[in-house]
Every structure is written in structure tokens, then in C-alpha cells.
Amino acid sequence: MPPLPDLHALPGVELHLHLEGCLDRRGLQELLRRNGVPEHRWPESEDQVFSGRDMDGFLQGWLRMTRLVRHETDFAVFAESLCDYMERQQLLYAEVFYSPDSYVLGRGFRLDLIDQAIEEVLQRRGVHVNLICDFVRNLGPDHALRFWHAHLHPRRWSRVKAIGIGGAETVAPAAQFAELFALAGAAGYGLTAHAGEWADAASVRAAVDVLGVSRIGHGTRAASDPALLDLLREKRVCLDL
Numbered sequence: 001m002p003p004l005p006d007l008h009a010l011p012g013v014e015l016h017l018h019l020e021g022c023l024d025r026r027g028l029q030e031l032l033r034r035n036g037v038p039e040h041r042w043p044e045s046e047d048q049v050f051s052g053r054d055m056d057g058f059l060q061g062w063l064r065m066t067r068l069v070r071h072e073t074d075f076a077v078f079a080e081s082l083c084d085y086m087e088r089q090q091l092l093y094a095e096v097f098y099s100p101d102s103y104v105l106g107r108g109f110r111l112d113l114i115d116q117a118i119e120e121v122l123q124r125r126g127v128h129v130n131l132i133c134d135f136v137r138n139l140g141p142d143h144a145l146r147f148w149h150a151h152l153h154p155r156r157w158s159r160v161k162a163i164g165i166g167g168a169e170t171v172a173p174a175a176q177f178a179e180l181f182a183l184a185g186a187a188g189y190g191l192t193a194h195a196g197e198w199a200d201a202a203s204v205r206a207a208v209d210v211l212g213v214s215r216i217g218h219g220t221r222a223a224s225d226p227a228l229l230d231l232l233r234e235k236r237v238c239l240d241l
Contacts, residue, residue, distance in 0.1 A: 009090070010090070011090045011091070011092050012089065012090060012091055012092065013091065013092060013093045013094070014086070014089070014091050014093075014094040014095070015094075015095045015215075015238075015240055016095070016097075016217060016240035017082065017085075017094050017095070017096045017097065018096065018097045018098070018099075018134070019075075019078045019079070019082055019096050019097065019098040019118070019131075020062070020065065020066070020078055020098065020099065021062075021097075022078065022081045022082040022085050022096075023065060023077070023078055023081045024081045024084065024085070026081070026084075027077045027078065027080060027081035027084075028065075028068075030077050030080075031065075031068045031069070031074060031077050032068065034070075034071075034074060034077070035068060035070045035071075035074070037068060066102070066103075069103065072103075072109050072110055072113035072114045072116075072117055073113070073117045074117075075100075075114045075117040075118050076117040076118065076120065076121050078098075078118070079117070079118045079121035079122060079125075080121055080125075082094075082096060082127075082129070083121060083122070083125040083127050086127055086129075091127075092128060093128045093129070094127070094128075094129050094130075095129075095130050095131075095132060095161070095162075096129055096130070096131055096132065097131075097132045097133075097134035097164060097166070098118070098131055098132070098133065098134065099133075099134045099135070099136060100114050100115075100133070101133070101135060101136075101139070101143065101144070101147040101151075102136065102139065104147065104151065105143060105146060105147055111151050111156075112156075115156075115157050115159075118131075119157075119159070122159075129159070130159055130160075130161045130162075131157075131159050131160045131161065132160070132161065132162040132163065132164050132190070132192060133147075133152060133160050133162070133163045133164070134163075134164045134165065134166050134194075135147070135163065135164070135165045135166075135177070135180070136165075136166060136167045137165050137166065137167035137168055137169065137171060137172035137176075137177075138167045138168050138171055138172060139167075140172060140176070141172070141176045141177050141179070141180060144165070144177060144180050145179065145180055148163075148180055148183060148184070152184070152187075152189075153183065153184075153187050154187075155187070155188075155189075160189075161189065161190055162184075162189050162190030162191060162192055163180070163181070163184045163189050163190075163191065163192075164191075164192040164193055164194065164217065165177055165193050165194065166193075166194035166197075166217065167194070167198075168198055169194075169195060169197065169198045169199035169203045170198060170199050173199075173203065173206060174193060174195070174203065174206035174207050174210045174211050175206065175210050177193075177211060178210050178211065181210075181211040181212060181213075182212075185212055190214065190215070191211060191212055191213045191214060191215075192213050192214070192215035192216065192217060192240075193207040193211055193213050193215075193216060193217065194216075194217035194218060195207040195216050195217065195218070195219055196216065196218060196219040196220055196221035196222050197217065197218040197219075197220070197221075199221070200221050200224070201221045201222050201223075201224050201225035201228050203221070204216055204219050204221060204222045204225075204228060204232075205225070205228050205231070208231060208232065208235060208237055213237065214236075214237060214238065215237065215238045215239075215240060216232075216237060216238070216239050216240065217240050218239070218240060218241065219232075219239040219240070219241070220239075220241065222239065
């Protein structure tokens with residue numbers, strides 16, 4: 001049997017990245033520099049921005065990072081880190097979650113300027129990327145619907161191909177977002193949801209049955225429910241593992 005090729009050396013496709021989550025040490029240093037934050041205020045022992053060993057640790061890193069964002073143009077830093085990651089991984093294409101809603105509705109950022117900052121980097125770097133607008137469950141369905149009506153319908157940026165939800169499944173279950181997903185599906189957006197990440201297999205089933213998603217982010221808890229695995233296979237729902 002011939003030896004297997006070095007998989008890391010092969011070009012690939014990535015269907016589950018987070019724009020903000022791609023921020024690397026160099027990108028972090030650039031955010032600190034742009035906004036006048038002394039670097040020593042970030043834990044020096046961290047090799048990566050999101051180094052928590054569990055979900056709570058990861059989210060604490062995420063929240064610290066969001067507090068560094070002061071201007072719409074800071075999203076260019078995230079886009080540069082994304083492009084650097086794609087280059088290192090030899091990715092030909094990526095579908096990337098981004099979450100501008102909390103910045104726009106909560107902090108008064110302009111969505112068109114956020115999108116412009118990202119677009120300019122992607123065009124200059126020549127990467128093939130589409131985006132998924134990812135709503136945080138914890139902020140609730142009313143928040144998501146406000147953003148939908150104000151900024152996603154009618155469609156303003158062709159690069160945004162889908163919507164999703166992520167965050168604490170037990171705090172805001174799928175059923176709370178049924179109206180949002182019905183509207184987005186009718187408008188031609190792809191539908192995905194992080195599920196089976198914080199909660200059990202029932203959360204994955206709800207994302208399929210109630211939200212009508214074609215993709216599940218993570219979904220590892222589905223393995224505990226053979227009937228759910230049959231349903232996923234029957235409906236051809238992809239798990240982003």
C-alpha cells in the first residue's frame with residue numbers, strides 16, 4: 001500500500017471558521033497598537049488569543065478581544081489574520097462566521113464600514129471567502145430580528161450567504177429563533193446553527209426540526225442519539241466537526 005500523502009501539504013476548503021476567532025498574536029498586537037492599549041495588559045503567557053481549555057475560558061478570551069475593537073476599520077485586522085491563516089493552511093475557499101450585530105446595535109458601529117474594511121482586505125489578498133452572519137443566542141431573538149430587518153433584508157452584501165446562531169443553547173434554545181430562520185430561509189439565505197456544543201442531542205434535533213438548518217456547527221452530542229443520526233443522514237444535514 002503506497003504511503004498516504006501529507007494532508008497538511010494539500011490545498012483544502014474550510015467550512016467553519018470565525019472571523020474574530022482567527023485573530024492571531026500579530027493581529028492582537030496590531031489591535032493593541034491601533035487603539036493605544038499597552039501590550040502588557042494582555043496576558044503575556046498566552047500563545048494564542050483564545051487559549052481557554054474549556055468553553056468558559058474561550059468565551060472569556062473572546063470578550064476580552066471584543067473590548068479591544070474601537071473602530072469599524074479594526075475589522076480589517078481580523079480579515080488580515082483570516083487571510084494569513086488561509087495562506088498557512090493552503091485553503092482555496094472558506095466559509096466564515098462573523099458577528100457584527102453586537103457592534104452595530106450595541107455600540108453604534110456602522111455595518112457598511114465594517115463590511116468595507118473586511119472587503120478591502122479580502123479583495124487585496126485575493127482569497128475566496130463567503131460569510132455567515134452569526135447571531136449570539138445570549139442576546140436573544142428580538143436583537144437578532146432587529147438586525148435582520150435593519151441590515152440583512154433586503155440583501156446588501158452579496159458575500160453574506162447564510163445566517164447562523166451560536167452561544168449558550170440552554171439560555172436561548174432554537175425555538176426562540178424560529179421566526180428569524182423562517183424569514184432568512186424564505187429570502188434565500190443558507191441556514192446553520194451551532195448545536196450540541198453546550199447542550200445535548202435534543203438541541204441538535206431542534207435545530208433541524210424547528211430551524212430547518214442544512215448544517216450544524218459541531219453537533220458532537222448527536223453521537224449519543226442513534227435516531228438523530230438517522231435523521232441527519234436522511235435530511236443530508238452536514239456536521240461541521
